[in-house]
Amino acid sequence: MILGLAWGLYTGRNLITEETFRPVQRLLSALLRPLPTLVAIITPTPTEPPPTPTPTVTPPAVSPTPTATPSATPTLRAGQTISPTYAASSTVALTGTVALTGTLAPTATPQSPTAEPTGARTTAIRYKVQPGDNLTVIAQRFGVTVEAIVAANGLRDPERLQVGQELIIPPPGATPAPTATPTPRPTPRPTPTPTSALVYPAPTLKEPTEGEVFSGGRDVVIILRWEAVGPLAADEWYAVRLHYLANGQTQYTGANVKETSWRVPADLFGKADQPDRVYQWDVTVIRVGPDGTGQEISPRSQTRSFRWP
Numbered sequence: 216m217i218l219g220l221a222w223g224l225y226t227g228r229n230l231i232t233e234e235t236f237r238p239v240q241r242l243l244s245a246l247l248r249p250l251p252t253l254v255a256i257i258t259p260t261p262t263e264p265p266p267t268p269t270p271t272v273t274p275p276a277v278s279p280t281p282t283a284t285p286s287a288t289p290t291l292r293a294g295q296t297i298s299p300t301y302a303a304s305s306t307v308a309l310t311g312t313v314a315l316t317g318t319l320a321p322t323a324t325p326q327s328p329t330a331e332p333t334g335a336r337t338t339a340i341r342y343k344v345q346p347g348d349n350l351t352v353i354a355q356r357f358g359v360t361v362e363a364i365v366a367a368n369g370l371r372d373p374e375r376l377q378v379g380q381e382l383i384i385p386p387p388g389a390t391p392a393p394t395a396t397p398t399p400r401p402t403p404r405p406t407p408t409p410t411s412a413l414v415y416p417a418p419t420l421k422e423p424t425e426g427e428v429f430s431g432g433r434d435v436v437i438i439l440r441w442e443a444v445g446p447l448a449a450d451e452w453y454a455v456r457l458h459y460l461a462n463g464q465t466q467y468t469g470a471n472v473k474e475t476s477w478r479v480p481a482d483l484f485g486k487a488d489q490p491d492r493v494y495q496w497d498v499t500v501i502r503v504g505p506d507g508t509g510q511e512i513s514p515r516s517q518t519r520s521f522r523w524p
Contacts, residue, residue: 336386339367344380358387415444417514418453418475418498428522437479437523441498444513447473450503451512457496459487471501471509484523495520 342353350361350373365373367383421440429435439455447453452471457479459466466486470477479494487494500513 339383339385342382342384344376344378344382346378348376348378349374350376353382353384357384359385413511413513414451414502415500415513418442418444418500418516420498420516420519423519423521425519426521428524430524433481433484435523437521438476439479439496439498440476441516443475444500447500448502452501452503452509454499454501454509454511455496456498457483457494459483459492459494461486461488463488469496471503487523490524491522492524493520493522 340357342357344353350364354361354364361373363385364370364382367385419442421442423429423437423439429437439457441453452473453475454469454471455477456467456469458468468480468483483494485492495518497516497518499511499515501509502512503509
């Protein structure tokens with residue numbers, strides 16, 4: 216419709232009438248009507264705070280350590296001198312003969328153990344065996360004899376020493392004490408118990424008489440005699456005991472016999488102590504058990520003595 220009106224105006228035709236203009240008017244009124252005001256409500260969107268910057272630590276610059284440049288080793292020739300201070304802190308190449316000024320401290324030289332001087336010690340000391348030691352080495356070290364060390368310590372096997380073993384070292388010049396010879400002990404004779412029965416009376420001694428003296432030395436024959444107490448069973452014996460003093464110690468000998476006599480062995484001559492050389496003897500009756508032990512079945516006879524100088 217608008218286009219028709221516009222075309223009528225352009226061509227000069229009077230096409231506008233009240234009836235044709237009224238719709239146009241209504242359209243224009245509608246177009247020119249003010250638009251309602253729109254209010255936009257904008258809600259702010261929360262945003263994250265910007266990150267806190269992390270401080271960057273810059274290490275201090277390190278200056279490079281200067282490298283020491285080795286100096287050339289000085290060379291000394293004949294006739295030149297060098298002070299001890301310089302010589303102690305520097306490397307010097309020596310050629311020919313060099314004179315050193317000042318005083319140099321001597322270097323200590325380790326010394327090997329030497330033998331102890333004789334007479335320097337008057338008392339015994341204690342020593343612990345070291346690796347490689349033996350009695351000969353120890354004796355030479357302390358100036359004593361092997362025999363003296365063995366005697367002072369009572370060593371049964373001098374060849375066997377243990378590291379750490381403690382030894383007594385006698386003073387130099389000490390004479391080892393003689394080893395005592397053990398005195399043979401007689402076989403103990405059984406003592407009758409109160410419950411044992413005495414089957415026989417005490418034997419009666421006949422000869423030699425009390426205090427009799429035998430001359431003639433080793434060749435003389437001495438026979439001890441006594442009276443019989445009656446027939447003896449197969450396991451019953453006369454036990455003869457002979458005793459004397461040798462070096463102050465009592466020595467015993469004797470025998471078990473079936474007869475009523477016993478000959479004194481010739482090798483007992485001179486065994487008793489001087490000056491008297493007295494020998495004593497007695498007799499009893501014993502019963503020998505299966506285990507070889509004897510039990511007295513009679514009282515012991517009286518004791519008699521004789522001299523054999």
